[in-house]
Amino acid sequence: MPEDIDIAALCNALGIDALGVVSAGPMRSFDMYRQIIGRGLPPQLDYLWRNADCRRDLEAILPGTKSVVCCAVALPAFRGDASRRYARFCTLGDYHQTLRVKLQGLDACLRAHFPIAQSRICVDSAPVLERELAVRAGLGDIGFNRIVSHPELGSFIVLAELLVDTDLTEYREKLSFRANPEPAEGAPGARACCPPGHRACVRACPVGALTEDGYDLNRCLAYWTTQHKGDIPEPYAAAMGDMIWGCDRCQKACPRNRNAVPAAAQASPLETLSFDDILTLSARQLRKRLADTPLADGNPNLLVRNVCIAIGNMGDSKYAVRLGNIARSHACDWVRRAAERALKIIGDQ
Ligand code: SF4
Numbered sequence: 001m002p003e004d005i006d007i008a009a010l011c012n013a014l015g016i017d018a019l020g021v022v023s024a025g026p027m028r029s030f031d032m033y034r035q036i037i038g039r040g041l042p043p044q045l046d047y048l049w050r051n052a053d054c055r056r057d058l059e060a061i062l063p064g065t066k067s068v069v070c071c072a073v074a075l076p077a078f079r080g081d082a083s084r085r086y087a088r089f090c091t092l093g094d095y096h097q098t099l100r101v102k103l104q105g106l107d108a109c110l111r112a113h114f115p116i117a118q119s120r121i122c123v124d125s126a127p128v129l130e131r132e133l134a135v136r137a138g139l140g141d142i143g144f145n146r147i148v149s150h151p152e153l154g155s156f157i158v159l160a161e162l163l164v165d166t167d168l169t170e171y172r173e174k175l176s177f178r179a180n181p182e183p184a185e186g187a188p189g190a191r192a193c194c195p196p197g198h199r200a201c202v203r204a205c206p207v208g209a210l211t212e213d214g215y216d217l218n219r220c221l222a223y224w225t226t227q228h229k230g231d232i233p234e235p236y237a238a239a240m241g242d243m244i245w246g247c248d249r250c251q252k253a254c255p256r257n258r259n260a261v262p263a264a265a266q267a268s269p270l271e272t273l274s275f276d277d278i279l280t281l282s283a284r285q286l287r288k289r290l291a292d293t294p295l296a297d298g299n300p301n302l303l304v305r306n307v308c309i310a311i312g313n314m315g316d317s318k319y320a321v322r323l324g325n326i327a328r329s330h331a332c333d334w335v336r337r338a339a340e341r342a343l344k345i346i347g348d349q
């Protein structure tokens with residue numbers, strides 16, 4: 001019986017920190033999304049254009065979708081230097097797989113209570129406008145930094161969705177865990193949560209990616225450091241400081257995260273991966289060390305490039321020999337150039 005379900009116990013057992021349900025239907029923020037990507041996308045993000053129309057309606061993802069169960073999982077904080085160097089999402093290991101396992105458990109349990117015939121798990125794996133779904137499911141609102149912020153968990157969360165072909169909205173209250181079952185309606189846009197002039201996220205962004213007019217993906221350091229395969233132009237390279245993967249400055253500065261409780265810390269292989277390791281390991285060895293992290297599927301050259309840039313920004317001469325080796329013999333030309341940049345900065349000091 002649906003009445004028997006204890007959603008809090010289920011979420012606690014699965015490690016889901018908030019859950020809400022929303023009815024399917026045309027996505028209200030689709031036009032806004034088209035406008036944003038219409039302003040121009042960097043080449044590595046071309047796919048956002050290719051599958052843009054799928055985001056208009058969930059029918060394109062799972063025909064017959066009636067409801068979406070939206071989940072949020074709080075991110076643990078890194079310990080030590082890694083907290084400055086990596087974006088917080090990197091703490092969750094292979095987070096696609098981690099989230100998929102949680103949603104598989106959720107799917108199995110919901111099927112035992114509801115007549116669900118078809119379902120689909122989305123963990124960054126399908127083109128859905130997940131921020132809109134999360135807001136309409138009562139999980140929070142979108143801050144001026146364009147990130148969903150949950151009232152208790154803050155914005156250091158990851159989102160995942162379970163699309164089902166059964167209408168669950170009648171049980172919305174019963175199926176809400178740390179979610180508002182009656183959130184405000186309408187197309188969710190960025191909320192003006194701090195008054196103009198006091199927007200800590202805007203002031204914290206070192207590259208002007210957040211403005212009153214919107215968020216410019218082409219400037220964001222999260223894009224340059226984790227997606228862009230090539231040279232990072234100088235203003236962005238300098239703005240990275242000693243950060244090497246992603247950028248959370250607009251979230252770290254947000255007062256809404258001040259009282260948010262992070263998930264329990266868990267050891268990450270990134271915490272013990274030193275700059276020396278990254279500069280000396282072969283690509284194969286580095287991939288091995290990056291297993292069980294969100295960097296595992298990517299090109300390890302991006303990380304080597306970013307470390308060279310960070311060392312240059314720090315002006316740390318103790319890596320000069322290793323940088324020299326990379327500048328001379330690394331197989332990738334833009335990694336070599338990042339090492340040359342660092343050596344030049346260190347030499348000019
Ligand atoms: S992630 Fe960094 S670069 Fe991107 S908008 Fe936030 S502060 Fe700016």
Ligand code: SF4
Pocket residue numbers: 143144145146191192193194198199200201202253254255256
């Ligand atoms: S810093 Fe202020 S304006 Fe920016 S997301 Fe947080 S509350 Fe909103």
